[in-house]
Amino acid sequence: MSLLEIENLSVHYGGIEALKNISFTVNAGEIVTLIGANGAGKSTTLKSISGLVSASGGTIKHNGEIISGLDTQQIVERGIVLVPEGRKVFSNLSVLENLKIGAYLRHDHAGVAADIERMYDLFPRLKERHWQMAGTLSGGEQQMLAVGRALMAKPQILMMDEPSLGLAPLIVRDIFSIIRKINEQGTTVLLIEQNANAALKVADRGYVLVTGEVMMSGAGHDLLTDKSVQDAYLGTSAH
Amino acid sequence: MLRSMTKKSTTLLNLTAVVVLVTLLYLLEINKNSFGMAVSILQKSVILSIVAVSMNLLNGFTGLFSLGQAGFMAIGAYITAIFSISSDTIDSVYYTSGLAPWLMSFKLGLDVFPSAIRILFGLLLGGVVAGLFAALIGIPVLRLKSDYLAIATLGFSEIIRAILSSPQMDQITNGSYGLKNIPGFAIESDFLPVGTGSLLVPFAIAALCITFMVMLIKSSYGRAFMAIREDGVAAEAMGINLLKHKELSFIVSSFMTAIAGGLLAMFMRSIDARTFQISMTYDILLIVVIGGLGSITGSILSAFLVTASKEWWLRFFDQPLITGGITIPLFRTGFRMVVFSVLLMVVVLFFRRGLMGNREFSWSALLSWPKRMPKAKKGANKRG
Ligand SMILES: Nc1ncnc2c1ncn2[C@@H]1O[C@H](COP(=O)(O)OP(=O)(O)O)[C@@H](O)[C@H]1O
Ligand SMILES: [Mg+2]
Numbered sequence: 001m002s003l004l005e006i007e008n009l010s011v012h013y014g015g016i017e018a019l020k021n022i023s024f025t026v027n028a029g030e031i032v033t034l035i036g037a038n039g040a041g042k043s044t045t046l047k048s049i050s051g052l053v054s055a056s057g058g059t060i061k062h063n064g065e066i067i068s069g070l071d072t073q074q075i076v077e078r079g080i081v082l083v084p085e086g087r088k089v090f091s092n093l094s095v096l097e098n099l100k101i102g103a104y105l106r107h108d109h110a111g112v113a114a115d116i117e118r119m120y121d122l123f124p125r126l127k128e129r130h131w132q133m134a135g136t137l138s139g140g141e142q143q144m145l146a147v148g149r150a151l152m153a154k155p156q157i158l159m160m161d162e163p164s165l166g167l168a169p170l171i172v173r174d175i176f177s178i179i180r181k182i183n184e185q186g187t188t189v190l191l192i193e194q195n196a197n198a199a200l201k202v203a204d205r206g207y208v209l210v211t212g213e214v215m216m217s218g219a220g221h222d223l224l225t226d227k228s229v230q231d232a233y234l235g236t237s238a239h
Numbered sequence: 240m241l242r243s244m245t246k247k248s249t250t251l252l253n254l255t256a257v258v259v260l261v262t263l264l265y266l267l268e269i270n271k272n273s274f275g276m277a278v279s280i281l282q283k284s285v286i287l288s289i290v291a292v293s294m295n296l297l298n299g300f301t302g303l304f305s306l307g308q309a310g311f312m313a314i315g316a317y318i319t320a321i322f323s324i325s326s327d328t329i330d331s332v333y334y335t336s337g338l339a340p341w342l343m344s345f346k347l348g349l350d351v352f353p354s355a356i357r358i359l360f361g362l363l364l365g366g367v368v369a370g371l372f373a374a375l376i377g378i379p380v381l382r383l384k385s386d387y388l389a390i391a392t393l394g395f396s397e398i399i400r401a402i403l404s405s406p407q408m409d410q411i412t413n414g415s416y417g418l419k420n421i422p423g424f425a426i427e428s429d430f431l432p433v434g435t436g437s438l439l440v441p442f443a444i445a446a447l448c449i450t451f452m453v454m455l456i457k458s459s460y461g462r463a464f465m466a467i468r469e470d471g472v473a474a475e476a477m478g479i480n481l482l483k484h485k486e487l488s489f490i491v492s493s494f495m496t497a498i499a500g501g502l503l504a505m506f507m508r509s510i511d512a513r514t515f516q517i518s519m520t521y522d523i524l525l526i527v528v529i530g531g532l533g534s535i536t537g538s539i540l541s542a543f544l545v546t547a548s549k550e551w552w553l554r555f556f557d558q559p560l561i562t563g564g565i566t567i568p569l570f571r572t573g574f575r576m577v578v579f580s581v582l583l584m585v586v587v588l589f590f591r592r593g594l595m596g597n598r599e600f601s602w603s604a605l606l607s608w609p610k611r612m613p614k615a616k617k618g619a620n621k622r623g
Contacts, residue, residue, distance in 0.1 A: 050476060052472070052475060052476065071480070072475050072476065072478060072480075073478045073479070073480050075478075076476075076477065076478030077478065081476075081477075081478075082476045083476075084472060084473055084476050088470045088472060088473035088476075089470075089473070090465065090466050090469035090470060090473065090474075091469060091470075092465075092469060092533075092597065093465055093466070093469060097462060097465070100459075100462060101462050101463070101466045101474070101477055101479075102477055104459060104462070104463060104466075104477055104478060104479055105477075105478045146473075149477065150476075150477075153477065153478065
């Protein structure tokens with residue numbers, strides 16, 4: 001049994017079918033990536049796992065139990081937490097307040113305090129700037145904060161929606177090394193990216209999403225070297 | 240080392256301020272005859288500061304825009320009035336159709352309690368009824384974009400006013416005649432000087448209400464409110480139930496607004512539905528904007544400044560001004576409001592974020608203000 005099993009998931013926005021019967025699995029301890037062009041349905045997939053959009057068909061199982069239909073609060077309580085697309089930090093609140101909101105559903109005050117220190121270890125920049133309004137941070141720092149905020153919920157599965165979007169290459173490298181570190185510390189990661197190259201390098205397995213359907217899947221390394229994936233997403237083809 | 244002021248010295252300053260304030264208020268209220276204007280302005284200011292803070296809780300902290308203040312105040316005012324008017328004089332108040340028998344027997348039943356308890360009961364019941372209305376409006380409307388709340392509450396406020404003054408309500412609200420003989424704040428006792436309580440009672444109730452709201456804002460609920468204000472999607476992704484928190488904020492805000500409405504009825508001694516027109520909501524909105532969205536102390540400060548300048552400092556603009564035999568034009572009744580509007584525009588243009596922005600008052604900031612402006616700002620910025 002996989003940690004997360006998505007079976008024949010469909011999502012409609014009005015008349016538009018954004019996801020057409022997609023199926024994939026995430027095993028405990030893995031980094032799994034969904035790659036695909038803009039509009040392929042990557043964000044929709046994560047939002048429906050989070051309960052932010054409701055599915056029109058199919059099931060989502062966590063530890064074998066169906067979680068589709070639960071609301072976001074219950075899904076976060078189960079340990080499935082999303083870092084939304086575009087970071088969405090709380091701009092007019094301090095870094096520290098942002099982190100505290102991440103722990104909103106937790107009631108273990110001592111644990112929360114310890115985790116704030118853990119975030120400061122993981123992201124030293126956030127410690128230096130803990131009193132600063134989140135909106136005044138740089139793009140990379142905001143992404144770190146968005147990840148830190150989600151980690152404050154103590155996720156079993158961390159889902160990240162294009163964490164590298166709009167960041168300078170050097171920062172992107174930092175972000176991916178942090179993703180690896182988080183994974184090594186025991187958190188399962190479901191990562192979606194347009195930056196397929198970086199995502200496939202860090203991922204154990206990957207799925208290629210094309211207009212709402214899973215077209216291909218395999219180990220990260222295999223997809224990275226696959227000719228058709230290279231042509232379509234890695235920009236390494238000759239034309 | 241002003242900025243690193245110890246907790247102890249802050250507590251000491253707070254305590255001193257409270258003692259000084261209570262003494263001043265007491266001296267003013269027992270000398271009401273000489274300071275009538277000041278007393279009535281302070282009463283009105285402190286009542287409006289409750290409404291301003293409630294509006295700020297909703298608008299400044301939760302990012303929801305309600306324009307129902309006048310309506311919720313009307314609910315509180317009428318319910319408080321009905322339960323606080325003495326049963327002996329009730330017939331002279333409802334002189335046309337009389338008070339509904341069921342309400343009268345309920346009132347008579349309450350007469351076993353002292354009048355303070357009956358008034359408190361009226362205030363709380365007003366708050367609860369307003370909170371129920373808020374909950375009912377909120378369920379459909381708070382799911383929608385926040386603009387809809389403004390429209391719905393504006394409509395609600397007008398409907399309440401129409402209902403209160405309708406002939407069908409004659410036996411409850413006295414229809415368009417309104418209610419009079421509402422008792423004031425002063426405590427009637429042979430042992431206390433005349434006027435005792437005129438200020439201390441409304442100030443104490445306001446302190447309770449505002450402290451409650453501040454504690455709510457500082458709790459994890461408050462953090463959730465601010466998260467919703469900042470970004471609803473991100474807040475929801477963190478497991479914050481949007482509807483539940485918006486409802487909570489709206490209900491608490493409406494409850495407190497109704498309490499203030501009840502106090503306003505006691506301040507005015509007689510009310511009718513016209514008291515609670517949209518312009519009242521507009522006045523509160525001005526207070527909140529001038530004080531700074533997201534600053535509780537800003538709202539309180541602004542309630543006092545705006546009320547005092549409207550009712551007092553700008554009064555002389557309304558009197559004809561004659562210097563050297565020449566009558567200066569413009570100085571006539573109503574000019575005060577023109578000056579007030581201009582002042583308002585200046586504030587909106589040059590202090591766009593209000594007097595306080597989203598900062599809060601702190602002693603260390605105040606004491607280091609003349610010397611070290613920027614640092615004082617930073618000190619005041621640290622919230623929560
Ligand atoms: N809120 C929405 N309303 C209507 N259509 C949407 C909405 N969100 C996404 N879509 C559509 O669903 C499809 C998938 O979008 P999305 O999941 O955001 O893709 P990706 O994240 O892969 O770029 C796109 O065609 C997009 O236009
Ligand atoms: Mg997307």
